[in-house]
Amino acid sequence: MTQVVDEKVKSGATVTFEDVTVAYGDNTVLDHVSATVPAGSATAIVGPNGAGKTTLLLSLLGEVSYQGKILFRNSQTENGAVYKPRIGYVPQRLSFDRGMPLTVLEFMVMGWQRMPLWFGVHAEFRERAMELLGFVKAEQLETRRLGALSGGELQRVLLALALGQEPDLLVLDEPAAGVDIRGGFLFCELLEKIRQTKRFTQLMVSHDLATVTHHATHVICLNRNVAAEGHPKQVLTNETLTAIFGLHMGLIDRRAMPEGGTTCTASCCNGDCRECDQSEGRRSSVRLRAGGSGMLQSEKAESGSEENGACDCGCGGHGKGDDA
């Protein structure tokens, strides 16, 4: 089910950050960030607080002015032509007036339907909205007031709204925040299924390493500049984590996962970690850089990623060892 999407049939946008710098006055939030979000990937941006994760996302969305370039390409524009992708955005916290009378159905169609909602929702748009709500398992919320939804429900509805954009690129800010671990896990499971059906590129910001290891196929470690980039298993080593977070955080214990994490659905695992270790190890290139604050010794890091044959995603059973 979670087969890594074949290079040839990949769709979705490729995003290239080239020397992106954002400064608020003297405070440099992003310092010459260069990174790539591969087409069809589930890319996660990780990093400590204040690392500029959200700023990078806002630059991408055009909400923050920046120096440098952010380029979008897709498989149809293979010759390198740049295009403007359709972006779906799931914000971290939607600050809105919760007392406002607005049903979930009205919320879904307000971007499509021109006829004012005073005259009701057109059958055609309702059908489309219900299909999207079905994707995120939220059909039953149709007539509920948006303000009365729980955090998890609202998040799924926001995802449905973003999917309604038919995105080439789905951008999520902290998808696991505001819901409990189980809720976040289920949300990411759902997201992964949808991504593989609809074939878009997914870019998320997360500080939750469990989410990242389970659901990302590509990781960008950010701490004002890019400290490391590549497959989660190669990038999220103890060395890199220590380098960007300062303190070693480790990866989440597998016992915290639903059903004891016996069925790992992470993209990296594919049910057999040993096998995917080998293939992934060859395919993805890991880039490690000495970060300004992190002072990562690249020699040590390289040897670390070589010896690190174990699956760090906490799936259990398949890895050669739990930790290096």
Place this chain on the structure above:
Amino acid sequence: MIAVAADMERETMPDLMDLLSLLPKIIPMECMESGFVQRALFGLVLLAPMAACMGVQVVNFRMAFFADAISHSAFAGVAIGLLFAANPHWTMLVLGLLVGLSIMAVQRRSSLSSDTVIGVFFSAVIAFGLTVVSHYKNVARDVNQFLYGGITTIDTTELWELMALFVVLMAFQVWGYNRMLYIGMNPSLAQVHRVRVAIYQYLYAALLALVVIFSVWAVGVLLVTAMLIVPAASARNFSRTAGGMVWWAMAISVFSAVAGLLISTQPWADTATGATVILIAFLCFLISAGVAYLRGDSSR
């Protein structure tokens, strides 16, 4: 557009008079026989739904302070009219429009919070108005009009202007209501999802400024915000959907406008029309709050 309306007025004036003379037949009351009550009623019936519609967005997007600032710019508008010996009616409209668009422009660019931006403009226009008015001592009539409004002194030219504004504003609402809802939820989200936020915001600010200035004319500066938000706030309590809220707001607004005017012109009452209208609207709000409480969603 307003100039066109004025031209039309000269040609079609009899039609409007015919229309007005129908009113006593619709509402068979003694007070309806007089021309000024007819004009006032017609003016209010045009203004009330406009204020209600715009009010829905004012309430949902917490823009009451914005409307307040524009309404107070009417005072500076009167002052400019004095300075340049121009008709205060026009200077109020132009200045209101300018203030509305400037606030929106600064708000979109500045990192200051929106109430700070509005507060700065608010105090500037009030200070300007006070400075000028304090220099001219004999402006009591204009200032009174500004404070209490004078819907009963509305003339047919103003009615034509109101009708033109009514058409434009309702067209905007029909065209943009859903997208305005999107922007009201979260402008960034709307922008990313390809809603042209800037156009809607500027158009909305301009139309709101015009409605507010006309409302100052009708009910006075003290009650403008009430005219916008009381019907919409009641509608919020009654309605469970964003679509239904508009109908509720319009119904409450028109009802309170008509009832307020009729009561205020009765010999036994003889009250200020604007204030009476708002009081009726407030009664509707009390009922709506009761309904919301009984339904048990007061806490949400």
